[in-house]
Amino acid sequence: MHALEEVRRVVQKDGWLLDIRPMASKPPLELAFGDEIQFAGEIDDSAWVLDEELVNDALEIVFARGDFLKERVGRFKLSTYWDTLDEFASWADENWDDVLIPENTLENATKIMEQDERKFKIRVTYTMLIGRYRKS
Secondary structure, three states: OHHHHHHHHHOOOOOEEEEEEEOOOOOEEEEEEOOEEEEEEEOEOOOHHHHHHHHHHHHHHHHHHOOEEEEEEEEEEEEEEEOOHHHHHHHHHHHOOOOEOOHHHHHHHHHHHHHOOOOOEEEEEEEEEEEEEEEO
16 A cells, blocks of 8 residues: 555656556466467466455555546456476576466476477466556
């Protein structure tokens, strides 16, 4: 809530607050062989659910007070790619302290790689929220 108070303080009247963030959505870990995609398993981002609810609750408070008016809210998909499973796992260790990659998802990805000699990319696709709110 404090961050939204600071945003309200610095945004000029009729200015916008843009809200762009990943949503908790159990994103798939996939191997992309060109146009062919093979599903290895889901990533457990359920720890984000509480944070997402807190952000949404805080936004509802500023909307109810009339600080900002909700103009548009939508969703889009955002995919990120890595060259190897090790590169992805290393990136995940450095950047996701609250997201779990289930062991069976990694095992499935390894099996797919072992059974297919083609060049591939590791792909994770998140559902992103994008909202535009105007300061009133």
